[in-house]
Amino acid sequence: MAPAEPPRARHRARAVRWWAAAGMRVRSTVAAVLVLALIGVATGTGGLLVLRRSLLDTVATSALVQARLVRVAVTPGALEGTDPVARARLDALVGADEARGTHVQVVADGAVVTASRALTGLPPLSLRVPAVAQDEVEVRTLPELGEEPRLVAVLGASAGGRRYTVVVAESTAGARATLRTAAVLLVGGGALLLVAAGAATRVFVGRSLRPVEAIRRTVDGTTSDDLTGRVPVPAGDDEVSRLARTMNAMLARLQASQRAQRRFVADASHELRSPVATLRAAAEVQRLHPGATAPAEFAELVGGEAVRLERLVADLLLLARADEGAPAPARTEVDLDELLESEGARLRASTALEVAVRTAPARVLGDAGQLTRVVRNLIDNAARHARGRVLLAVRTVGPDAVLSVTDDGPGVPEADRERVFDRFVRLQDSRDRATGGTGLGLAIVAGAVAAHGGSVRCTGARPGPGAVFEVRLPLAAQEPDGAGDEPVGDEPVDDEPVGDESAGGRQPPSAARR
Template sequence: MTAGVVVLGLLNRSLVSGITDTARAKAQNVAAQLVAGGMAVGPVLTATPGEATALQVLDAAGQVVGASADLTGDPPILAASPPPGGEVVATVPLPLGQNNADYRVVAVRAHGYTVVAAQSLEAARAAITQLAVLLVITLVPLLAVAWLAVHLALRAALRPVEVMRRTVADISTADLTARVPLPPAQDEIHRLATTLNAMLGRLSSAQMAQRRFVADAGHELRSPLSTVTATLDLAARHPEQTSLAEVVDTAGAELGRLRELVDDLLVLARTDDSSDMPPITDVDLDDVIRAEAARLRSTTRMAVDVRAQPARTRGSPAQVARAVRNLVDNAAEHAEAAVSLSCRREDECVAVVEILDDGPGVPAADRVRIFGRFVRLEAERPRHAGSTGLGLAIVAGIAARHGGKAACVEPPRGHRGACFRLTFPAVSAGPVGGALPRYASVPRGQPEHGR
């Protein structure tokens, strides 16, 4: 369609230019004859039969002194007079013939006279009209065929997308194992199908993890409830075999375990909830380490070693302190006699907290698995009994929420036990490097040296 409009425009311009040249040549021819023959304008203004040209000759005052038969008695065609040696070109409607048709008018100056030649544009307009009708007759079927071809091509190209849409629409939350078919062509649609399958895989994995979590949580919650129920049932059926003190002790212990489990579940849910936005501020990790060391000394008789270099991150102080406390409690539960706490900045961007105990350690094969939910290494760490199995999962969740990472790493050379490392994005808190301030290992009740 655009090409047709361009062709019509170019053709119209060419025809109008040709007609203008014809009128100019006729005016210049009459002007030349006037210069050669004086005012004998009669013969030169006689139109050739079939010629669509009208002529006028004006004197210096702008009065008509000669005209072709079509313009006899008419006023001047143009009011404007061309400059000496110049010309005036315009399109003017003239009442010649049956209709008021457009004419291309050219006026030239010659020997004190102005010669005006008007050439009809009717033939050019008729040619343009005929070509436009021909283009419409030709282009409409072509456009229809092109539209049909494009429609069929798009329909064929988008058919795999429709298949994927129907497949995804049929997938329910009850079963996320279905996958969209992969088109044979290695194109954008194939990549789209691959991306959708990867997304469905992630959703399926998340759903399975959620189901396992619900099942594990239900199992963990049922255990203390079952113990309390059985204790109360035994006391009700056989009051002579149990005392009130035994019932209270058993039920209190199990309810305490239940409360701890519920609290851990709530904390874990908050770490998973991206909409939960606790207050964010700068957190001095060295202060957190020293506070946990003081708490550990006040509750155990273990030797506590502290190496605290100024290190700061940005986040929730309560959540960061909870992550460090969980690691310290985990270390204290499995240590033989000593726990080491340290923090430092490895470079301008990373703040590191490490908790090291002298217990049995964690096998290399389990160092990733232990951060899962309800994971316990009963055989390797027998004193795990009584824990909820969520402490390290909470640590991993808090670290990830703060843009960091929790890991169980190989202990330093010459040390035994487990070494847990927390990394956080560091914020400026003084120069990096320098010696680590050393705080001596001291048992509970003795003064700390090196402060």
């Protein structure tokens, strides 16, 4: 059987649970009151101690002043009684302040010469407070003289060859009454201050949390079916206002992401439906009219659509893996110049285009398969839109290798040069597959280049029409100086035009681009 939990541990656990369950308003109020209480106790205690010291110093000063006055009045005639006037003056000083609690005793040779009424009959106080040397003062607090503690000042001197001591007992009742009054006022005022601070904190925190509660209600009512709602933004530029703006920006991003996802699903469904529909139609025709299509023609049709379907599925899977955070590509040395020359030879063998390749040694770290896919997609894109010539180039610029693919086609409108790297973007509403692809090739390029720590951009060819797709990747090692000093920008990669209007005619600027 498990041992019972100690009561103190249970109370502590209950307090922790209560604190966790309490709202921010309650926690803020409790914290503000506790902090203010601690500050009040510390400052109040310090203030009372300072006040007590000041009051006692005042009492001590009063006692010393009275003792000095009495010492001046002590003369041989007053001590021995031979001078009645001096003795009367001394007695008057001794009893002058008795009404306010100041009592005096003059002791000479161990005997009381004169004393206040309250000290009459008491033994010499100098026996309890030893006399000090002449003109020296000692202030001591005696436990009791009568019914209350008093502050005692002792002054020693000599007159007419006789030693005498003046003892003044000053009452501290007034100081203690003042100290009690100050303590009561401090405690009462502190309590009122704590109540007012707690109430004000609760009200102000509640008002500050109203926008947060409105944000919570709005977000709580937002569903994946409708992301158009926005949280209210309070006036000002405080933390809550910035939180509201951040929440609205997040909702806007979610809405844009949802739209992109739905558009992606719709486009993917459309792209997948087309080859499937073609295959089904061919199969239906073959079933209903077995001799209408030659076997070779049927096989070529089915094989072509299957290859297109396979490529589309592979592209979709590649992009899906990229969205899920695919691991970083393998880091091996890849010669971009050799890769570009190999792909240029492939393009020459498969098309009638004029293909020019200009390379400089450029070695990067990356995945050879992904970089081959990047180059091939860019070259296929250029070949699809070129009128007669494609230029492939690799050069080094500082620590980077710059790969460019230029065609002499219609080019890409400046407003669409960033959008062409989005998924399923084709700058032709008809989606004609004679000129346009699936719209995934450049998206794959952008993703692969970003995974390698590089960048890709689209510019216009100069001089003449056309488009330039430029990829920048970090070099594996710094290349020797030589070919890497030309700037990167909209400058053409060579001085020759890549095409003119007579080579096959200009196509409209809205021609589709993969």
